[in-house]
Amino acid sequence: MEGEFKATDRSTVRRVAERGSHDRARAYAILDEGLVCHVGLTGSEGPVVIPMGYARDGDDLLLHGSVASRLMQRIAAGAEICVGVTLLDALVLARSTFHHSMNYRSVVIFGRGARVDDEAEKRRCLDRLVEHLVPGRSVEARAPNRKELAATLLVRLPLEEASVKIRSGPPSDNHADQGLPIWAGLIPLETTPAAAVPDELNQVQTPAYVANYSRKGG
Amino acid sequence: MEGEFKATDRSTVRRVAERGSHDRARAYAILDEGLVCHVGLTGSEGPVVIPMGYARDGDDLLLHGSVASRLMQRIAAGAEICVGVTLLDALVLARSTFHHSMNYRSVVIFGRGARVDDEAEKRRCLDRLVEHLVPGRSVEARAPNRKELAATLLVRLPLEEASVKIRSGPPSDNHADQGLPIWAGLIPLETTPAAAVPDELNQVQTPAYVANYSRKGG
Numbered sequence: 001m002e003g004e005f006k007a008t009d010r011s012t013v014r015r016v017a018e019r020g021s022h023d024r025a026r027a028y029a030i031l032d033e034g035l036v037c038h039v040g041l042t043g044s045e046g047p048v049v050i051p052m053g054y055a056r057d058g059d060d061l062l063l064h065g066s067v068a069s070r071l072m073q074r075i076a077a078g079a080e081i082c083v084g085v086t087l088l089d090a091l092v093l094a095r096s097t098f099h100h101s102m103n104y105r106s107v108v109i110f111g112r113g114a115r116v117d118d119e120a121e122k123r124r125c126l127d128r129l130v131e132h133l134v135p136g137r138s139v140e141a142r143a144p145n146r147k148e149l150a151a152t153l154l155v156r157l158p159l160e161e162a163s164v165k166i167r168s169g170p171p172s173d174n175h176a177d178q179g180l181p182i183w184a185g186l187i188p189l190e191t192t193p194a195a196a197v198p199d200e201l202n203q204v205q206t207p208a209y210v211a212n213y214s215r216k217g218g
Numbered sequence: 219m220e221g222e223f224k225a226t227d228r229s230t231v232r233r234v235a236e237r238g239s240h241d242r243a244r245a246y247a248i249l250d251e252g253l254v255c256h257v258g259l260t261g262s263e264g265p266v267v268i269p270m271g272y273a274r275d276g277d278d279l280l281l282h283g284s285v286a287s288r289l290m291q292r293i294a295a296g297a298e299i300c301v302g303v304t305l306l307d308a309l310v311l312a313r314s315t316f317h318h319s320m321n322y323r324s325v326v327i328f329g330r331g332a333r334v335d336d337e338a339e340k341r342r343c344l345d346r347l348v349e350h351l352v353p354g355r356s357v358e359a360r361a362p363n364r365k366e367l368a369a370t371l372l373v374r375l376p377l378e379e380a381s382v383k384i385r386s387g388p389p390s391d392n393h394a395d396q397g398l399p400i401w402a403g404l405i406p407l408e409t410t411p412a413a414a415v416p417d418e419l420n421q422v423q424t425p426a427y428v429a430n431y432s433r434k435g436g
Contacts, residue, residue, distance in 0.1 A: 010263050015287050035309075035320065035407075038302050040258035040267035045228050046298035047265055049258035051324045069233050080264035084256050088409075091253075091351050093428065097359045098366040100348050102253065106269050130318050133309055140400055141315045148316040170417050178419050182358055185416040187431050189253075191306075194406040199388050204401040210311065213405050 011163040034085040055132030061157040076115040083109040090186040094171035109162040113155035136209030229381040252303040273350030279375040294333040301327040308404040312389035327380040331373035354427030
């Protein structure tokens with residue numbers, strides 16, 4: 001988790017540059033806390049963005065989907081992709097309309113994925129995906145059978161070229177606006193789990209990893 | 219809010235097709251509840267995905283950024299873009315690893331934006347963006363001055379070609395797995411505002427629209 005991503009033209013934050021970095025540890029913390037990524041690729045008619053689940057596995061990002069998905073097939077074939085993960089932390093209410101903003105932590109990754117075909121490796125990656133969702137779950141869930149493995153396209157995207165962008169802290173009002181009689185500050189936003197809802201046919205007591213679920217990254 | 223988007227090849231959900239639609243009302247509800255979108259465009263080296271704030275204004279999506287942003291300049295110049303907004307509702311814990319999933323509501327929009335230059339129109343759009351963030355805020359915040367207006371690039375993207383994809387409900391376990399002694403169900407996730415944090419220099423009482431803030435879309 002030490003060190004920096006390589007800084008390339010496309011992965012370098014230029015606007016408000018002090019918010020940007022290539023810091024691996026920060027990127028990994030954001031990826032581990034997030035649940036949904038948005039994958040961009042270039043289709044025949046232009047850009048396409050698709051939401052997906054993911055997990056970080058060491059220095060790779062794991063993506064998966066159906067073998068029947070055309071977009072997933074292109075991703076697995078090594079199409080150039082860009083993956084964004086954004087965590088929203090707060091609404092930033094400045095005194096001026098202009099300085100309204102959001103506090104967020106985001107990672108944008110560039111690269112090409114590679115298909116995972118080895119069966120044992122594929123099983124391990126699917127466990128990682130489930131663990132990322134709910135830590136503790138992979139030891140309990142019924143493991144994939146041959147048919148399910150064959151129906152899943154699994155892709156490993158190396159975390160080599162990426163940027164992190166973070167806004168934090170109070171509103172950045174102009175000095176001249178600071179005395180205005182307008183409330184200014186943050187409305188923090190949190191992703192909170194509500195009480196688990198057992199399946200209709202469930203006959204098992206709620207396990208601790210479900211009852212105590214919280215989203216801090218896995 | 220009635221009717222459907224035009225169904226094109228790229229905007230038609232094929233995988234698990236019953237989850238997809240072109241329903242305008244559903245799309246608008248998702249856009250109004252969300253806060254962050256991911257904008258995809260094709261750069262010189264391949265796809266680029268950037269997180270952004272946005273607001274819906276009738277049948278258009280509003281995007282904005284700095285006039286100094288190269289990507290924003292390309293978006294304002296009418297580059298083909300794809301915009302994704304995803305709301306995460308629950309983690310879906312099936313008995314099998316294979317059927318683990320997430321409940322979500324997502325919109326993916328395709329099109330080309332057009333720059334808004336008219337000053338009065340630009341002011342109205344910036345108010346919409348602030349209102350989308352915090353309803354009630356735009357009447358209070360200090361309006362943009364000429365310099366701030368000139369520093370803002372504002373883009374209107376027509377909501378014409380878009381798809382909605384929704385997963386809801388319990389896990390979809392295979393019949394044979396339903397008797398397994400494994401807990402199955404949902405962990406609902408909510409975006410909840412925490413207590414507002416006034417700015418250090420704030421001398422104004424917290425207004426009701428801040429104190430009672432909740433995220434249901436505006």
